[in-house]
Amino acid sequence: MSAAEDGLKRAARWRWWEGALLLALLLSWALLPSHALLLNEIAILALFAVSLDLILGYAGIVSLGHAAFFGFGAYTAALFAKLVMPDPWVGMLAAIGLTAALGAVCSLLILRGTDLTRLMVTLGVASILYELANKLDWLTGGADGLQGVVMGPLLTPFGRFEFDLYGRTAYAYTLFVLIVCLFIGRTLVHSPFGYSLQALRDNRLRTASIGLSVNARLVAVYTVAAAMAGAAGALLAQTSGFASLDVFDFHRSAEVLLVLVIGGTGYLYGGIFGAVVFKLLHDLISAWTPQYWNFWLGIFLVVLVLVGREKLIRPRTWFKRS
Amino acid sequence: MSEVVLETRGLLKRFGGITPTNDVSITVEKGARRALIGPNGAGKTTLINLLTGVLEPTAGTIWLDGADITQLAPHQRVRRGVVRTFQINQLFNALTPLQSLALSVSAQLGIGGQWWKRLGTDPRVAPRCDTLLRQFRLDDVADQQVQHLAYGKRRLLEIATALACEPRVLLLDEPVAGVPEGEREEIFDIINALPAEVSVLLIEHDMDLVFNFASSVTVLVNGAVFAEGSVEAVSNDPRVKAVYLGESLDKSEHG
Numbered sequence: 001m002s003a004a005e006d007g008l009k010r011a012a013r014w015r016w017w018e019g020a021l022l023l024a025l026l027l028s029w030a031l032l033p034s035h036a037l038l039l040n041e042i043a044i045l046a047l048f049a050v051s052l053d054l055i056l057g058y059a060g061i062v063s064l065g066h067a068a069f070f071g072f073g074a075y076t077a078a079l080f081a082k083l084v085m086p087d088p089w090v091g092m093l094a095a096i097g098l099t100a101a102l103g104a105v106c107s108l109l110i111l112r113g114t115d116l117t118r119l120m121v122t123l124g125v126a127s128i129l130y131e132l133a134n135k136l137d138w139l140t141g142g143a144d145g146l147q148g149v150v151m152g153p154l155l156t157p158f159g160r161f162e163f164d165l166y167g168r169t170a171y172a173y174t175l176f177v178l179i180v181c182l183f184i185g186r187t188l189v190h191s192p193f194g195y196s197l198q199a200l201r202d203n204r205l206r207t208a209s210i211g212l213s214v215n216a217r218l219v220a221v222y223t224v225a226a227a228m229a230g231a232a233g234a235l236l237a238q239t240s241g242f243a244s245l246d247v248f249d250f251h252r253s254a255e256v257l258l259v260l261v262i263g264g265t266g267y268l269y270g271g272i273f274g275a276v277v278f279k280l281l282h283d284l285i286s287a288w289t290p291q292y293w294n295f296w297l298g299i300f301l302v303v304l305v306l307v308g309r310e311k312l313i314r315p316r317t318w319f320k321r322s
Numbered sequence: 323m324s325e326v327v328l329e330t331r332g333l334l335k336r337f338g339g340i341t342p343t344n345d346v347s348i349t350v351e352k353g354a355r356r357a358l359i360g361p362n363g364a365g366k367t368t369l370i371n372l373l374t375g376v377l378e379p380t381a382g383t384i385w386l387d388g389a390d391i392t393q394l395a396p397h398q399r400v401r402r403g404v405v406r407t408f409q410i411n412q413l414f415n416a417l418t419p420l421q422s423l424a425l426s427v428s429a430q431l432g433i434g435g436q437w438w439k440r441l442g443t444d445p446r447v448a449p450r451c452d453t454l455l456r457q458f459r460l461d462d463v464a465d466q467q468v469q470h471l472a473y474g475k476r477r478l479l480e481i482a483t484a485l486a487c488e489p490r491v492l493l494l495d496e497p498v499a500g501v502p503e504g505e506r507e508e509i510f511d512i513i514n515a516l517p518a519e520v521s522v523l524l525i526e527h528d529m530d531l532v533f534n535f536a537s538s539v540t541v542l543v544n545g546a547v548f549a550e551g552s553v554e555a556v557s558n559d560p561r562v563k564a565v566y567l568g569e570s571l572d573k574s575e576h577g
Binding site for chain 2: 002003004005007009010011188190191192195196203206208209210211212213214220266
């Protein structure tokens with residue numbers, strides 16, 4: 001085998017920790033049934049963060065309004081269940097399809113301008129959708145949220161499963177969607193298309209100069225990321241049987257950015273590690289001091305950024321001189 | 323007279339009150355080895371930017387193989403074979419040289435948008451990368467991130483990336499800028515070894531390299547074509563000596 005062939009294969013090889021992570025995800029369902037609701041929340045946040053990583057970590061597009069797609073997916077799935085049919089799979093596909101279409105349209109807004117304009121534009125799109133969901137109360141229920149969503153049972157090759165109160169079915173369903181999206185994401189980032197995203201993040205001028213269309217790639221990746229965020233939102237609506245304005249809220253867009261700051265960008269799994277750490281911190285700190293959990297989260301973030309993620313996860317380097 | 327590959331007709335670029343390209347009409351024949359020279363600020367890089375579509379001309383047209391490509395986007399021109407290198411390295415810092423070249427080769431093969439297969443699955447990609455890496459002596463650093471490479475290696479990758487695109491017209495913007503004396507020859511050896519049908523347009527300040535490499539020369543002054551012809555004719559032209567060669571003998575000019 002030639003050196004180049006070997007080198008290219010090596011970059012896409014499965015790492016041991018990737019397998020371990022997948023195994024841990026599956027085991028978490030089997031071994032922690034009493035925490036399924038929390039795990040379900042974590043997995044949804046993780047998928048949402050992975051979708052942001054595709055545009056932020058790989059293509060270098062900053063966004064302060066990624067909740068636009070999360071929320072749109074949530075409302076679409078909830079409305080679909082209420083108005084069309086209660087089957088979760090069909091609802092999921094509908095939510096993904098429509099959110100992808102929204103992403104494709106919105107991608108035209110982020111092609112031009114600088115990071116600052118992109119921050120403003122994405123923030124604006126999320127605000128517009130928030131207000132639309134608020135004002136179209138005949139459809140969305142406005143500020144009260146979309147009530148009366150009844151999800152049908154989950155039809156699988158292993159039988160029919162009702163969404164139960166303990167979130168066992170919900171978490172299995174979420175895990176399945178998360179893992180499918182991870183596989184798609186992994187295939188994508190190791191492909192020529194995936195490398196061209198990193199290329200345009202590093203140098204758009206050169207990307208065009210090797211014959212690749214920068215705009216076509218930005219549209220494509222923004223659409224895919226929107227679809228994944230829509231899937232995450234749909235999971236939330238379907239597993240909770242509810243959609244409220246909160247899904248479009250600015251804090252969701254900010255939270256998912258924090259998750260990526262914690263977990264790291266540009267290696268696909270940062271969103272998962274980040275979501276686990278973020279949600280567990282939230283859970284632990286708010287159990288201990290419900291009012292001041294933001295204070296401690298803030299301190300954690302400051303320490304994380306000042307010390308650096310690499311150093312923080314390797315305690316044996318703490319006392320070494322660099 | 324062999325067939326014309328690239329041609330500009332009345333090309334004009336204005337930035338406010340400045341006209342860096344002023345009514346430039348040049349033709350580049352198939353297999354030409356053309357040098358583009360001129361004092362600093364003569365508009366050489368602007369002309370390259372116009373030819374590659376980075377800049378839009380204020381007036382005039384650009385023709386490739388008899389087709390008007392003035393309106394084509396930069397990446398479309400590359401797909402048609404107009405490829406350039408940059409005076410200042412433009413590289414993908416987070417990728418490795420191997421990945422950069424594999425991506426360029428994939429783009430050239432028309433599979434740069436493939437998302438369902440691993441980079442390098444196509445059997446044509448790896449051998450081409452191997453050849454380029456060996457040619458440019460990048461094989462020992464093929465798997466290091468570009469941002470950690472030494473300047474000389476990055477310069478080589480800059481040229482290798484362009485060659486990975488299989489140019490039919492290659493525009494070299496000071497390819498050996500900042501390259502130590504000894505290694506310049508090597509880069510030119512590789513450029514000289516390009517297939518005879520590839521046309522090369524070279525911007526270079528080092529007159530020895532220009533005279534060794536080029537068969538014809540275009541002299542730009544203040545954005546306009548000042549003189550054009552064979553190396554001998556241009557180098558003996560007293561007007562050219564006055565505006566350009568005379569200056570370049572001055573030590574204060576680019577070394």
